[in-house]
Structure formats: C-alpha cells, structure tokens
Amino acid sequence: MQTSLRQAPLADATTDTTSVASRNYRILWRWHFYAGLFVMPFLMVLAITGSIYVFKPQIERALYGDKLFVSASSQPRLGYDRLLAIATSTLPPDAVATSLSVSQDPSRSTEAVFRLSSGDSESVYLNPYSGQVLGTLSVEHRLMKQVRQIHRDLLLGRWGGWLMELAACWTLIMIGTGIALWWPRKQFSVWGSLLPRLNLRGRALWRELHLVAGIWVSIGALFFITSGLPWSSFWGKNFQAVVTWAGSAQPKSTASSEHKHDDHGAHAQHDAMASMTMPKKMLDLPLAEVPWAVGATTVPQSQVTPQQRLSVDRVVAIAASNGLHTYQLALPNKTSDVFTAAYAPGAGEFVRSDLERQRTLHIDQYSGKIMKDMRFADYNPVSKLVTLGVALHMGEYFGFANQLLCASVSLALLGMALSGFVMWWMRRPQRALGAPKRVLQPPPSIRRWKGYMALLGILFPLMGASMIVVWLGDTLFFRKRA
Template identity: 25%
Template sequence: MKKNLKLHQWLMKWHFISGVIILPFVLILSVTGFIYLFKNTYESPQISDYRNLDVKNERLTFQEQWEIAGRNSSVKPHSVILSGKTDEATEFISGKFANVSHLFVNPYNGAITGEFIENESPMGEVRNMHGSLFLGVWGGRIIELVGCWLFVMLLTGIYIWWPVKKWSVFGFFIPRIKRGRRTFFRDIHAISGFWISILLVMILAGGLPWTEVFGNNFKKLQKITNTGYPATWDGQGLQSWPTKNAMSLDEMILVAKKYPLLGTVSLRFPKGKDGIFSVSNTYYKNLNAQKVIHFDQYSGRVLALHKWSDVGFLMRGRMWLMAFHQGQLGAWNFLLIACTASLLFIMSLAAIISYLLRKPKGKLQVPNVPSNFHPGKYIFLSIVILGLILPLFGLSVLLIALLSRLPLRKKQAKNS
C-alpha cells in the first residue's frame, strides 16, 4: 500500500490532538479495567465466609428461608440461587445491575450469615470509576466519548504506523534501542498499539453496549431487526392461571431440578397472583448452554422454554463481546484482557513520555499539515459513517469543525 504523505501528516495531527485529550482517561480505564478483572478473586473470600457453614440439624424449608430473607432485606429478594450443596447458606438476590445485593441465610437455623452489596464493595467503586469517573450520567458520556475517540485513534494509528518506504523489523515490530529515548518510547507506543489493535477493537465493541447513546441506539437496532431476545425471554406477556393454592418454593425447586442446567442457576419468584416462576442459568464458558424456563406458579407447567439459539444474532454477539470485555470466557480470555490492559497502559504512557522528550519547552508542538491539503471525499465519507455509528464522536467532530471556523471568521471580519 502506497502512502499519501499529506494524508499521513493530517492524520498525525488529529491522532496527536485526540491523544492529548483522551490519553489521561485511557490510563484510568486501563488501570481500573485491569483491577476489575480480579473482582472474583478479591471478593470470593468474603462471600465464602457468608456462604460456607457447618451442617447441623434439619434444614428449614426454602419457603421458610424465603420469608426470613424477605424480613431481613431492605429490598425484597426476587431470586434464589440453586446450588444443590448442603454445606452452604442459601443465597437470595435482590436489585439489579450494579445495585445487586446477595443475602445469605443459614438453612439450619435461619440466621443471616451476611449480606454482600456489590455497589458498596471496593470493586464496586472501581467499576464506577471505570464506567463513569464517579460523575454519574455525564461521567458515563465522557467515557463513551473517550471510547469512540480511542477507536478512531486505533484506525489512524495503524495508518501512521504503516511504513512510508519499506518494511523493517526494527521500528515496526521491535523497538529501536540505540536511537535514543524519544525514538525508543515512540516505538514502544506504536508497536504495542499495533500488536493489541484487534483485541482493543473487540474490547471496545464489548464496552460500548453499556454506554448511554451507543448502547440505546444498539438496542433500538436489535428491536427493529428482531435480533435481540425473544419477546418472552424475560417472561413478559406470560402469566399463571390462578387456582386455589400456589406451589410452595420447595415444590417449585423440585420441578426446576428436573431441568439440569450448567453454571450458576437461579430461580426467579413470581410477582403477584398472575406472576410466574422463571429458572435461568449463567454459564460464560459456553453461552450456548444457557436457557431460561418459565413455569406456571400453580401447576408447575412449562409456559415457555428458550435456548440460547433462540436469541437473535446481534444479541448473541453483543453478550459474547461483553463477556469477553470482562474476561469471563475462561482463563485464556482473562489472560488476554489482562495483557491488553497492561499494554494499553504502557502504550499510552510511552506516547506521553515520547512527546515530552521531543516537545520544545513552553510549546505544544502540534504536527504541521500542508495548507493546500484537503482530506477528500472518501475520508469525509468515512468520518460521516463513523459519526453515525458513534454519535458522540460525530457530535464532537461537528463541534471541532465549528470551533475551527471561528478564528477564520474573526480574521475575515477584521479585514473587511
């Protein structure tokens, strides 16, 4: 591929400007993302203290435990985890998303062994920093904008990294050590960016569905194309047919156990007299093994059974990428994300060091672009397409374009 040198300079300018703005945030994201990978490792000992217990006496019924959990939880539990182990406390779940709470009930004496609230844990704080900088909705928008520009920086970085004349192992695949510190750190930045570029794109694709603007637009696309969850996946539109007596929780659990499921299995409680019981499992190692089954709360009759293959392809891809983003698909995934987060930190830090080593004192030194250069229709079209896919990026480009016109207008007004 023959490079356009003027385009190279133009992309270098915008790669530099966007880097100055977002690299501090990228450093935060890489550090907090790396730390959050160890969430289960960090939280497991505390949860184990709540969960593990000595087996004594006869067990209370699940119905009795459910009632105890309801009396001792600030938010009424909506689910119970079906573990099948006799030496563990029964785990009841309330809340959703970041506000999930886990309440543990000793099945032998009814005592509350502990409550774990995810949003109040240290890892919950790390997640909030990673997703919103502790700034709520506006912080989330900042992180989304950073993610959009990081994606653009990857594209422009690959073009800038591509050799002008000929390939060389040193400088393109191995850092040059004998060319001085500035060149060394420049090579560290460019080469590490090249090696992790594809992984970073996948990680960004797994993170953007959590964002407000892109995430909501993606949900709308799934709805329009009918590529999300089936309409009754979460039980919407299904209802029980009331008879004299509803099944007890113990009776429902016996019915649920006839459907062996892999991973973490939960039983969701019915809401009201027309509500339904729902059994589902989470198994990241093999998403295809996930199912959700809805039952009539009076007869135990199956109202709907959905397999993962019933889910639309956009939702399946989205959930896989989101699990990949968090390193949940297995040890290989965990190691890939950990290494990528580490290299992203090194890459960003190397860019800052390289810039500081070459920057004249007191000057910003933005790369120059020939005054007669115009990007062309294909570059313009690419920016428009990216702006439509990543709306916050598109809005920021429009804002930059408007601001860049202000000095010119002021100059023209002064000359007239």
C-alpha cells in the first residue's frame, strides 16, 4: 500500500533552497494535481451528460415526436376535464392525476401525469382535438430524465448530489491554480501562452495544449460551475432558502384586485395552518420544471369550505383571464391544496427562453381566488441573475447557438480532463502516485493563496471540510516521505 502511494522524488526533508517562485509553483501544482485527481472522473461525467442534455428539445422530438406533437387543426379543442378523464381511463383505477400541460401551441399534444401505486409517475399524451391517446411514457425512466439525474447526482440520490457538488467546487480550485500555473513568469509570448507551439513533441506538447486550451476554456468553465451550483444538493438548497428568506421571490401583489379585501384574513388562516404542519414548498409539487426563484417559497393553502372543487376548465379560464396561457398545472389531491400554474424555461415549449414570461400562479381550488402571483419582475437582482444563468447554462436563452456554445464548452472540459490524465500517465513513476514535490518550507507569499482557499472553504462548507481532510492527509501521511 505504501509503495502504491509513493510520491515522486522530493526535495531534502530538512531544507528547501529552491527559489520562492519555484516553491510557489510547486505548491500550486500540488493542489492542482489533487483537485484534478478528484475532479477528473466527475468532470468527464458532467461534460458528457451536459453535452447530451443541452439538446433535450431536439432529442425528445426525435424519440417521442409522435407523442409530443400533433397536426395543427382549426377545429376546437376538447376541454381539459374531458381530456383528463380519457387519460384516467387508460391507467389502473388507483392512479392519481398530479399535473396537466396547458399550451397555446396548436401543434402540441396534451400531457397528463399520474402517480402510480408503485410510486413512479406515468405521462399520458393525448391529441387535444380528438382525444386520441397517443401513448404513454415513464416520467422517471425516459432517457433525458436519466441523463439529467446522472448529471446531478449519478443516480445515487443525496450522496451522489454531494459528490457532484464537491467535484464542482474543486473545479474552482483547479481553475484558479491552473490560471496561476499558466501565468507567464517571464516575458509574455503569444506562442505558448495563447497559442500552442505545435512543433513540440511528447509530454511537452500535451502540456502546452493543456495550458493553452485551459486558459481559453476557463471562463466558460467558471460560468458553468457558478451557474450550476444554485441547483446543487447542499450549497444550492441552502443558498436558495437564504435568498427566498431575504424576500427575493416575494410578489408585489399577492392577490387579484377583486379579492384584496379578504386577502389578509386568508393569509392569517394559512399561516396558522402552516405553523401546525410542515408547509409545502414549490419544489415539492409534481412539476417537471419549477422556476429557481420560487422553488423554496411556501405554497399557500386553499380555504376549506363546503364548496365543490373547481373544474380544470374553470381554472384554465381563470389563469387565461390573468394573462397565463402556457404552463404546467399541478392538480390538488388534498382538501387544502391549491391549483398551481407554473411556466419556467425548460418546460419543453420553447428552445429560446423568454424570461419575462416566467410566472407562478396559485389558485384556490374552491373559490378560484388568486392566492399568490409570482412573476419575473418581482424577483430581486440575485434571483434574476440566477435565472438568467440557469437559462444560459441549459442552452435555452438564445436558441440553437446557445446550445452549441454550451456543448462546445462541455466537450472542451472533457478534453481538458483527458489531456490531464495523459500528462499524468506519461510522467508518473512506476508503482507511484506521481504527485508533484511537496514543499517543506512554504514561502510567506503563499499565504495569499491560503487566504483565497480558506475563503472558498467558508463559502462552500462541503469543500471546506474536504480541503481540511486533504491537507491533513498530505501533511501527516507524507511528512516522512521526503
């Protein structure tokens, strides 16, 4: 075991007489090596799955076009209640309807989602003009859903999500130390700094390609990491909660004008009920896409009265009268639930996201009151910035060009991971890890970098804990292996 972990030959254990610049370089290289060693396999997964998922609209159209699209017709559409009844008749009696797609697009089918007794969900697709059932698809097991889950948590749940978050955070260290290693310490030259010298051979050529490509792709990589972290399992969830608590997603007006007179009493009742039970959050609703800015907001509750629940067609009419025409509609399954109509980028309606149309509407299932209306204009600057970042990250903001740009950056990151592996493989000693030399006498100037890393560790607690583990392991295990 000791032999397999032996480092590359190090400097003398008692003295380190190399220059300050050389020692700084070796310290940064060592952290870059450890970051790359951990990040590389996860970065490859992120790059491959991200490159695939960014083309979700085109892939799903090719795979499921016969279910997602219909021939546009001038004849009137069937009512949503009737369509839901038809979809219900195709599934077992214990299937529960959870959501319905509502669309203005004359070529889109209607999707009704049901929760089965097994706990899985099934989508039923119908022709909105004839009521013909076009087919069914599993929500959890369709290809792009699996690709997205691998991208987010490796299909391992919470622990997988934490691992992917750690990999993303350590990529920040890899980017920072990589830029420092690239930074010219002598006279600047375009060749070797911004353009590779292709006359080199062997490991020198691989190193040149890795350095030059790395500096070009670093901006895109930094954007990908920072725009993806708000969706991460640990940091992202807590960041979202803090932003929501700070009032980022609170609407300017929470009730329609005709119901403002009794809004205060309704909310007092909802708050009292929420204090007795765990309040439901937007992310708990059975919706495929939820706007990030409202994901941690509390879902209001319907006022339980002897009234009959409104029909879906009536709710759709209420949403339309309030200017919302294309969305996913979460259906109430308890007496205190509300209808929730939500439109978010990525809902499959458009490749290009119109962020200004992002909106969430909560409607009382009995009276039809607008309990809460949250629009993009109501978000604070942080939530608007995250929303824009998410749309760009997923290739949804400026159409096909955005998709190509995202895929190009992802594939470039894959190339960086592979070239780093090739460089390590070519330089590693036999039966040894091949870590860069450990500096036993760090120069005072390295304190600035320690401060940067400490700040990152505080900002991202999971990474901070892992950094302590790496530092302790490096210090204690290799102390006598000089």
